[in-house]
Amino acid sequence: MAESISGRLRAAMARYASAGLTAITIPETVGYGALRDTIDAYAAGFHAWGVARGMTVGVIAPKSLAGIAAYFGAMQAGACACFLEPGLAPEALAEQAEVVGMRHLVVDETLIERFTVPALAALAIKPLAAVRGEGAYVDEALGPQDNAMLLFTSGSTGRPKGVLLRHGALICNAEGVLSHTGTSPEDRLLHVMPLHHTNGVNNQLIVPFLAGASLILADRFKPEIAIEHLRRDGPTYMTGVPTIYARMLPHLTDGERFPNLKFLRCGSAPITPALHEQIEAAFGVPLVVSYGLSEATCTSTMNPPKARKIGTIGTVLAGQELRLFNPVTDAPAPEGGEGEIRITGPALMAGYLGSTDQPIVDGWLRTGDLGRFDADGFLAITGRIKDVIIRGGENISPALIERQLATHPAIRDCCVVGAPDADLGEVPVAFVVLREGESLDEAGLKDFIRGSLARIYVPAQIRSLDILPTNGVGKTDRKSLRSLLAA
Structure with a gap:
């Protein structure tokens, strides 16, 4: 044993x-x-x-x-x-x-x-x-x-x-x-x-x-x-x-x-x-920042407690391998360049139950996060491909909130994105397109979500738009919505 x-x-x-x-x-x-x-x-x-x-x-x-x-x-x-x-x-x-x-x-x-x-x-x-x-x-x-x-x-x-x-x-x-x-x-x-x-x-x-x-x-x-x-x-x-x-x-x-x-x-x-x-x-003590996903057990990089670097998620843990790749071409990122963080090694999950989704391809877990190594091997997160909102350390699925909002009789279309928050890191904000003749009742919509989902899923704001922006392939352009929030 x-x-x-x-x-x-x-x-x-x-x-x-x-x-x-x-x-x-x-x-x-x-x-x-x-x-x-x-x-x-x-x-x-x-x-x-x-x-x-x-x-x-x-x-x-x-x-x-x-x-x-x-x-x-x-x-x-x-x-x-x-x-x-x-x-x-x-x-x-x-x-x-x-x-x-x-x-x-x-x-x-x-x-x-x-x-x-x-x-x-x-x-x-x-x-x-x-x-x-x-x-x-x-x-x-x-x-x-x-x-x-x-x-x-x-x-x-x-x-x-x-x-x-x-x-x-x-x-x-x-x-x-x-x-x-x-x-x-x-x-x-x-x-x-x-x-x-x-x-x-x-x-x-x-x-x-x-x-x-x-x-x-x-x-x-x-x-x-x-x-x-x-x-x-x-x-x-x-x-x-x-x-x-x-x-x-x-x-x-x-x-x-x-x-x-x-x-x-x-x-x-x-x-x-x-x-x-x-x-x-x-x-009065060091804050040691680490990084990891449940799909790779827990932790893949960590700052050493006696040698932490602010702005980084640390160095790769023994027993795991982490590399950066171009998320479109799958080519390795150039030295010092940005790329998608991918992880391999014994810490990877056996797989998902209840989903056909498979983020492990050719033995590498595709995290959806972008990063860059410095000359000392410390990794910094530079962005995120995926849309999951991380509110106070809890993962929130925009789709879960969107699914609930879409059942409300006043809503014709909706999209939820993450907005920066000084306390929680990120909070969900919902953009909705109302049906003809309807007016925005933000408090009522929040109560509607609260009736079926946990408190953390209730959007910090609900905003009304005439139409949701779309990208070149007709998908809702979440990046444009985030830019609208930033503006």
């Missing part, structure tokens, strides 16, 4: 248990021995439930020992584990489950009533406590090519699709991040990001557990609470998106310093050099 991420974690936890190390300090103190035993017990419970290798198991839980242990227990039993968003509507969860063939779901006792509904009748659902078994179960035959983790993304189509990751991909990502950051048992991570986000699991559970570090688990991000943890509990590092740090700034005392804090990590969304410098000045 040594070449599965489950085997790596179990062996590491045994070593750290022998050394008396603590895995979780808040909200409760959990030693590495207790964590390992709880994962073993959940693995035994899943095995007794009939969960076998290759099956997909969903987990809905807050950040807790039980939720984390159930997740890794399912993986250790051979299942493909998936943290699901606790705020998901049951109908949306049913669609995700159908797309990926998920048949088993475990839910924290405090949330289970919301998911015991007819829409989820096709799922076998149990509360967390009912799944925990006795003793231990380990699928010893697990290897790098077995499925380990499932993540959901909507991409540019607005429909759910599963990103399928194998054990070898998780190992590759973890080794690269450990090498770049030097995480060790002396480290303590303040964990504020959601577990259904790839970073929340891969870099903020797997990496610190492999390193023997300890975790402070903050179930939901609130700037005041995060700062109180920094003041009181002595984390050595924290990971977030630009919006998280921007929202913490007003709550900091001028000149305040946190003696144990070594650096802050940042990714999942673009950050301006001005905000980067502001965050470093306020916290």
Whole structure:
């Protein structure tokens, strides 16, 4: 079992248990021995439930020992584990489950009533406590090519699709991040990001557990609470998106310093050099910017904590290969020139579930992002081919909002684009063409979207146009709409 991420974690936890190390300090103190035993017990419970290798198991839980242990227990039993968003509507969860063939779901006792509904009748659902078994179960035959983790993304189509990751991909990502950051048992991570986000699991559970570090688990991000943890509990590092740090700034005392804090990590969304410098000045430590996609497990480039370069996303992690290509001709970009970022290596996903889309061509993941290397091998993002809007680190599909708006009786045509936002990085703005005789009711349209989609999908603005601009092939010209916003 040594070449599965489950085997790596179990062996590491045994070593750290022998050394008396603590895995979780808040909200409760959990030693590495207790964590390992709880994962073993959940693995035994899943095995007794009939969960076998290759099956997909969903987990809905807050950040807790039980939720984390159930997740890794399912993986250790051979299942493909998936943290699901606790705020998901049951109908949306049913669609995700159908797309990926998920048949088993475990839910924290405090949330289970919301998911015991007819829409989820096709799922076998149990509360967390009912799944925990006795003793231990380990699928010893697990290897790098077995499925380990499932993540959901909507991409540019607005429909759910599963990103399928194998054990070898998780190992590759973890080794690269450990090498770049030097995480060790002396480290303590303040964990504020959601577990259904790839970073929340891969870099903020797997990496610190492999390193023997300890975790402070903050179930939901609130700037005041995060700062109180920094003041009181002595984390050595924290990971977030630009919006998280921007929202913490007003709550900091001028000149305040946190003696144990070594650096802050940042990714999942673009950050301006001005905000980067502001965050470093306020916290008094380096802000380490990284870059990655769920389709390549999590992280592909990262700034070294002791040698970061503002305005870049860092250098390529060990075990991965990243090159720039002309997105039209597929020719390699000239040295120092701009090109589409493409990634290859063991960290790539096995593929999408529920989609015929295939961004991996000839072994290379086409990211849709444009970049340029400097002479020292640091990569900078120069633009984005794709239209996905990144709001505070969360990917928003314009098509999902457009699909909903198009069902409103007053709307004849619509297009949603991202607009720069000082707090969130980007926010959606909708341009609509109204039917004859209709007038723009912006508040009413926002309420209409809010009735079916999560709060993050509600456009910051809705503007009316007589006609949407089109390009040479008749497609809506999103670039022109962005220019209109800029003007």
